[in-house]
Amino acid sequence: MDPVSTTAAPSGLLLAGSVASLAAALWLLLPKASDTVASRRLGFLLGAVALSGFAATGRSLGCVGEDAVFLTVAGIAVISGLATIVTRSPVYSAIWFAMTLAGVSGVLLVLGAQFLGVATIVVYAGAILVMFLFVLMLAQPSGMAPYDRVSNEPMLAAAAGAVLLGLLTLSIGRLSAAEPPACCRMPSRAQAVAAASVVAPSTDAASKDDASKDDESATLIAPAQPGGDTGDANEVAHLGAELFGRHLFAVEVAGVLLLVALVGAIAVVSRGEATETDHRREGR
Amino acid sequence: MIPATMLTNALLVGAVLFCLGLVGILTRRNLIVMFLSAELMLQGVSVTLVAWSRYHGDWGGQVLVVFVLTVAACEAAVALVFVLQAFARTGRLDASAWQALREESLPRVIDHELPADDRVVPTWPHLSPAGVLPEGDDSRSLERDHV
Amino acid sequence: MQSSAANLLVLVPLLPLVGAIGTVLLGRRLGPRAHLPAVAGIGAAAVVAFLLLLGTANQVGGGHGDPMRPVEPVEMISTLWQWATVGDARSGDLTATGLEAVGAPVAPGTADNGGAFSIPIALRLDPLTATLLTIITGVGLLVAIYSIGYMHDDPGYPRFFALVAMFVFSMSMLVAASNFLLVYVFWEAVGACSYLLIGFWYTKPEAARAAKKAFLVNRVGDFGLAIATFLLWMTYGTLDFHDTHLADGTIVEGILGQIRLADEAGYVGGAVGTAICLLMLLAACGKSAQMPLHVWLPDAMEGPTPASALIHAATMVTAGIYLITRSAPLFVGCPGALTMVSIVGATTALVAALIATVQNDLKRVLAYSTISQLGYMFVALGTGTMLGFTAAIFHLLTHAFFKALLFLGAGSVMHAMGGVIDMRRFGGLRQVMPITAATFLVGACALAGVAPFAGFFSKDEILAALHAKAHPEAHGSDHAEAGSAGERPRDLSGGVRLATSLPSRPFRPASMITRTSRTDAAAAHGVSSGVSHEKVGLDALDHPSTWRLLFWMSLLTAGLTAFYTFRAVFMTFTGPVRVPKEAGHHAHESPSVMTMPLVVLAVLSAFAGLVLFATNALSGFLAATPSLTAPALARTAVPHVFHWDIAIQGTLAAAIGIAVAAIGHLGRRSDSPQMERYLGPLGGLFANKFYFDQIYAALIVKPLEALSLLTAFFDRAIVDGTVDAIGQVPSAWGSAIRRMQSGLVQRYALAGVVGVLAIVLALAWQLRP
Incomplete structure (x- = not known):
């Protein structure tokens, strides 16, 4: 926590270097005509450099020991994500995406969102990704398709993505240095929720939040007052209460949406060729 | 609740995932990979939402992620159906196969130089047949030589 | 009386307008009876106009018969509404225009106007307007009735009647308007109607070209009228003819209002006055087809013959005469401009008559005859005397009758000959169409000035007015001197004395005219400013020797008129019967709906002149027109007498002309060798219309x-x-x-x-x- 106050705004030079090396890495890695093994290796190297650069400019990482788990899962997520988009074979892409999901799930768990972490694995890796693979099996022609070996405007897109990431990093880095915007100073909505919350706040959670607040409120955005979100133990229960309490109507709407998507998918498919209909029904 | 350092770290991860997904959707021409990239962007957004939710102690972010999951599932279902329909028409999963909206006087965009297919063709061991080889069409083997 | 007369006056233009709109709306539905609304409208307007004429004559009372008695002006104004009012249109920028800086005169009675500009839609009724309204609606009615027969198979039947009614509306508004701007508006409106009627058969290229030509040539004249209107407003501060009594007691003196007319110095002379008059003359030249703007009228014969009769012979072309007569007080102040009017008129009359002698197209002969006769009227106007103005209107009236008659007769011939109008291709039609032949002969006699017919008397008066100007010492100077002394002695013996003295009087060179009489005459003309007694510039033209030349030119024209008129009569109606093949086998007299107007007009042409002259009804009546009661004009009034000497000269000229025509054409085949071979190179000059085009x-x-x-x-x-x-x-x-x-x-x-x-x-x- 100490570096928070000492670290000023990220060095512009570092940020620019990160952006440039990320763009170069992406360009080198994306499939294109002039690919060689060496260029891909250089790309991986540059990508690693860029990601560490972004990590360094975005935020000083504080105590490594405390965040080692986070670093690991975040690294898995990011590197797998990079591999997802640069791998030539779509099947490998899908598998790398599964790795990304695992990493994201880990990040969510570290952040304390147990339910979402598990749900991501279950829903994405278990359902959606499998569906993708099914489709790939059905649709992929034999051999590597030519369109998998080339990219569309790789240089410009890589530059755009890198610049966007640079901008995001810049603004994330400024979160610590800047005055909190007016909207963030207003009383948290969680405070109001807490009053009507189904679950009563526990005292120890409140005291812990107060302690952490003392450290950070000087320079950071004021964190919310402690609400029903206390321990990890009943996090799922809280989320369920929130979901089926305040957001019950939205849940219903989401259910209807799922139904509509199901009906729509079947309707579209049944107008297609009869031979493929059976396979596709299994997709969802 | 999470500390501010954790917040910014998580936000950074979300931003990286989002940008990678963006680059992917812009560059990759395989429709499936494009959808994977879109899902990658959604993952980045989800991480960001959860981070802010945990930071503020507000459940709204996490609830939103639940809905994001739902909508992603719907989207995947519908979109894949369309992908299959598209494949049925062109025999390809190529986003560049559709150029009908281009200016009339312009020629079709064609890939002029394709990289060599540099994959390593695996050589499978040939075992002596045990028994009688079943009648079958070798050219229509069920096994794909490459996935 | 006043209000009912005002209502009647509004009806005169209104009824033809209603007829025109009715024809437009109902024309298709009525089919062959599409003429009904238009004829009914024009007929009703003619009745109303005649009633108004009677009423006005009643108001003038017993003034006629004694021209030397001071005449009270008779006028009635009916203001319908204010068209436009601009508060201080004159203020501020008058100096910016530089007009005052260069000393442009502003007429008396102008300043208290306050510079307000307003255009009242005002109609007026006075003897001049009443006379012209009667002519317009009367001839219009006869032509409309005639057209029922003439146009009966034309696909544009309703359109024709709508246009004729529209024309009658525009023309009656033109002569009834009491404002120069309104006059300008309807001046343009009759031009537009004329354009549409000339180009009535718009699919015929010649007709379309002729319509365009007429319109463009008329624009030149209209331009003159527009500039004249601007100058009038700058000079007099109003465009109204009449005086307007405002609510706050002030009086806006109209240009031709009673107050200004009574004022000897009420009118501006000098350069501005002459400019106004010359611009008006340009306008009149355009509309009345005077040189150099006469070229449109012969081509206008491409239109239907009834339209030619109505517009290009009887009514519209008299608009210029009307304008100058109405503006008589302005002209009287500018002797140079007046002389120009006469010069233009006499030249036109002579040139047009010369051209007419070699034309073979019957309608073209009549067209040039019209130009020539209009030139006669201009000559009369240019004399600037009461006799001249009344003679011009008198000739206008008789000309309207006999020229309409001749045109309708020509139309009847054309109708029977299947559209052929070339006189060389038919002849001896006397046997085929007796009524047409007889009425045409009456018209020809009237035009040629044969003794008892209408044209004789009016032409006689014009020549007399000219003669009086040419020989002022004979009977003009004493009046001028007496007039400037403010007293009008009754001189009943002037005409008689002239009759006895003229034949033996030799022409004297101009130097023998006494200087005093000329300067006195100039003073008597009421030139208020800008002109010294020494005549300079245009005014120097106003000289008895000029007038003598004009007199002889007019006399020569009279002889030529008789010649070409009877040449046409002989070629068409005498000799062996020949009919062109276009007429088919049934060349016959026209239907009664066509011959009836011919007979009516023939009666009028035969007797109107005699009656009007014998009773002196017209000139005495017209003398009550406000414009003609200006002191400078009124004191030129002379007793009403018959000028024997001039009548003898005129008749002699006519007789020679008829005799020459008879020698050349009577009883011969009309395609036999023509007389123009005796003319030598001149024949080519005449046949090519002096190469004007x-x-x-x-x-x-x-x-x-x-x-x-x-x-x-x-x-x-x-x-x-x-x-x-x-x-x-x-x-x-x-x-x-x-x-x-x-x-x-x-x-x-x-x-x-x-x-x-x-x-x-x-x-x-x-x-x-």
């Missing part, structure tokens, strides 16, 4: 065509080129940007992302710490 083509049309070619090139190459070049810019941009429309969705998405990035970068730059 060729001169205009060389001097005006060709340079204008060259100019328009140049401007067309400029327009196409430079103006259009610039516009096209500007138009190419977006197109070039488009073709540059078009390459981005590859149809690849990913490129579109990339473009969107780049755009969003640009916005975000700009925002980040703005919000940088």
Whole structure:
């Protein structure tokens, strides 16, 4: 926590270097005509450099020991994500995406969102990704398709993505240095929720939040007052209460949406060729 | 609740995932990979939402992620159906196969130089047949030589 | 009486207008009876106009018969509504125009107007208007009835009657309007009607060309009237004819109002006055087909014959006569301009008569005859005397009758001959169409000035007025001197004395005219400012020797008129019967609906002159017109007498003309060798109409065509080129940007992302710490 106050705004030079090396890495890695093994290796190297650069400019990482788990899962997520988009074979892409999901799930768990972490694995890796693979099996022609070996405007897109990431990093880095915007100073909505919350706040959670607040409120955005979100133990229960309490109507709407998507998918498919209909029904 | 350092770290991860997904959707021409990239962007957004939710102690972010999951599932279902329909028409999963909206006087965009297919063709061991080889069409083997 | 007369006066233009609109609306439904609304409207208007004439005559009372008695002006104004009112149209920028700086005269009674500009829609009724309204509606009615027969198979039947009714409306508004601007409006309106009627058969190229020519030539004259109107307003501060009594007690003195008329110094002379008068003369030349703007009238014969009779012979062409008569007080102040009127008239009369002698197209003979007769009226107007003005209107009246008669007779011939109008291709029609032949002969006699017929008397008066100007010492100077002394002695013996003295009187050179009488005459003309007693410039033309020349020119014209008229009569109606093959086998007399107007007009042509002259009804009646009661004009009134000496000269000229025509054409085949072979090179000159069209083509049309070619090139190459070049810019941009429309969705998405990035970068730059 100490570096928070000492670290000023990220060095512009570092940020620019990160952006440039990320763009170069992406360009080198994306499939294109002039690919060689060496260029891909250089790309991986540059990508690693860029990601560490972004990590360094975005935020000083504080105590490594405390965040080692986070670093690991975040690294898995990011590197797998990079591999997802640069791998030539779509099947490998899908598998790398599964790795990304695992990493994201880990990040969510570290952040304390147990339910979402598990749900991501279950829903994405278990359902959606499998569906993708099914489709790939059905649709992929034999051999590597030519369109998998080339990219569309790789240089410009890589530059755009890198610049966007640079901008995001810049603004994330400024979160610590800047005055909190007016909207963030207003009383948290969680405070109001807490009053009507189904679950009563526990005292120890409140005291812990107060302690952490003392450290950070000087320079950071004021964190919310402690609400029903206390321990990890009943996090799922809280989320369920929130979901089926305040957001019950939205849940219903989401259910209807799922139904509509199901009906729509079947309707579209049944107008297609009869031979493929059976396979596709299994997709969802 | 999470500390501010954790917040910014998580936000950074979300931003990286989002940008990678963006680059992917812009560059990759395989429709499936494009959808994977879109899902990658959604993952980045989800991480960001959860981070802010945990930071503020507000459940709204996490609830939103639940809905994001739902909508992603719907989207995947519908979109894949369309992908299959598209494949049925062109025999390809190529986003560049559709150029009908281009200016009339312009020629079709064609890939002029394709990289060599540099994959390593695996050589499978040939075992002596045990028994009688079943009648079958070798050219229509069920096994794909490459996935 | 006043209000009912006002209501009746409004009816005169209104009824033909209603008839025109009714014909337009109901024409298709009525089919062959499409003439009903128009004829009914014009007929009702004719009745109303005749009633108004009687009423006005009643008001004038017993004034006639004694021209030397002071005449009370008779007028009635009916203001319908205010058209436009501008508060201080004159204020402020008058000095900016520089008019006052150069000493432009402002007439008395102008300043208290306050510079307000207002246009009342006002109709007036006075003897002049009543007379003209009667002529217009009466001839209009007869022509409309005649057209029922003449136009009966034409596909544009309803259109024709709507136009005729519209024309009667415009013309009656023109003569009834009491404001120069309104006069201008309807001056244009009759021009438009004329254009539409000449081009009635618009699919015929000659007709379309003739209509265009008439319109364009008339524009030259209209331009003169417009400028004259501007000058009038700048000088007099109003455009009204009449005086207006405002609510606050002030009086706006109208240009031809009673107050100004009574004022000896009420009218501006000098350069401005002469300019106004000459511009009006230009306008009158355009409408009344005087040289050099006469070229449109012969071509206008391409229109239907009834339209020619109505517009280009009887009514519209008299608009110029009307304008000058109405503006008589303005002209009287400018002797130079008046003399110009006469010179233009006499020249036109002679030239047109010479051209008419060699024309073979019956309608063209009549067209040039019209120009010639209008020139006669101009000569009379230019004398600037009471006798001259009344003689001009008298001749206008009789001419309306006999020229309408002749045109309708020519139309009848044309109708029977299947559209052929070339006199060499038919002859001896006396046996085929007796009624037409008889009535045509009456008209010809009237035109030629044969003794008892109408034209004889009116022509006699014109010549008499000219003679009086040519020999002022005989019977004019004593009046002028007496007039300036403020007393009008009754001199009943003037005409008689002239009759006895003239034949033996030799012409004297101009130097023998006493100087005093001329200067006195100038003073008596009421020139108020800007002109010294020494005659300079145009005014120097006003000299007895000029008038003598004009007199002899007019007399020569009278002889020529008789010649060409009877040449036409002999060629058409005498000799062996010949009918062109276009007429088919049934060349016959026209239906009664066509001959009836002929008979009516023939009766009028035969007796109107005699009756009007014997009773002196017209001149005494017209003398009560406000414009003619100006002191400078009123004191030129002479007793009403029959000028034997002039009548003898006129009849002699006519007789010679008829005799020559008879020698050449009576009883011969009309396609036999013509008399013009005796003319030598002059014949070619006459046949080619003095090369007026060729001169205009060389001097005006060709340079204008060259100019328009140049401007067309400029327009196409430079103006259009610039516009096209500007138009190419977006197109070039488009073709540059078009390459981005590859149809690849990913490129579109990339473009969107780049755009969003640009916005975000700009925002980040703005919000940088």
